[in-house]
Amino acid sequence: MVQLTVRHEAWPVRGKFTISRGSRTQADVVVAELSDGTHVGRGECLPYPRYGESVEGVIAEIEALGGPLAEGLDRRGLQSRLPAGAARNAVDLAFWDLECKRAGKRHWDLAGLPQPGPVTTAFTLSIDTPEEMGRKAAANAERPILKLKLAGPDDLDRVEAVRANAPKARIVVDANEGWTAAQYSALVPDLQRLGVVMVEQPLPAGDDAALAGIERPVPVCADESCHDTATLAALKGRYDMVNIKLDKTGGLTEALRLKQAAEAEGYGIMVGCMLTTSLACAPAVVLAQGVALTDIDAPLLLAEDRDPPLKIEGSLVYPPAPALWG
Known part of the structure; x- marks a missing residue:
């Protein structure tokens, strides 16, 4: 009991x-x-x-x-x-x-998985003016991956400003359902030029069928459209990647199933997080082993965190200590 x-x-x-x-x-x-x-x-x-x-x-x-x-x-x-x-x-x-x-x-032993190593996380820049996002990019220019929150008329200017101030970083952009298919198609040549490697959830979930009818030279990742294995079938032809988050799958048990099923269907895998403490992000480290993109930077965005927190060196996130979780 x-x-x-x-x-x-x-x-x-x-x-x-x-x-x-x-x-x-x-x-x-x-x-x-x-x-x-x-x-x-x-x-x-x-x-x-x-x-x-x-x-x-x-x-x-x-x-x-x-x-x-x-x-x-x-x-x-x-x-x-x-x-x-x-x-x-x-x-x-x-x-x-x-x-x-x-x-x-440890949790990887219970799951029958190899011992995990550290993973490199993206660092998120939330929506702001192009000038302010450029300033934040300059302050984080040595991070290997920057994720830009977008969805506005100045989105291209924002990406331009970040690229100018972080010339070496890989860039991914997240529209959080804020674009249309026409906007994606209009922006994609410039996104390619600026080295953007992925666009996350450009269209609203439930209104994303248009993605199946357009070319996607910059891969598109499902976030709000992908929750658990039951939602995977509807993504066929529309998305190139899926973003697995524990709060969407309802835990690590289902997240591991979704990862296996998505890989079998040929999707690239992104492991993400909500705006949470290290306790919520800790299980995502084992999930993020071997995936194309990891975005579990939430503890870096907080003013305070758990004691002990996840060990994070720069953008490198280490598996949790037992005192934190798992």
């Missing part, structure tokens, strides 16, 4: 984080803990309004599991008990952490 506790935590952002849907000055996360009386497992998620989630709603979803958990609900049973999303993610990750502590093993 395991006992459940759940709480809301607010973590301040370093400055302000802005995408096409608005700005944030803090990360409002939900933490689930599972205790067997000896060991405690933790998992963290970020309720996302874009997916109809709220802190209160996610907490209620998790609290409703108290009875089933006391009656023996385990991680495998959880997969059908809750839909993919933030609530299931927090509990799934808490189960993984608890199982690791009980067994005295």
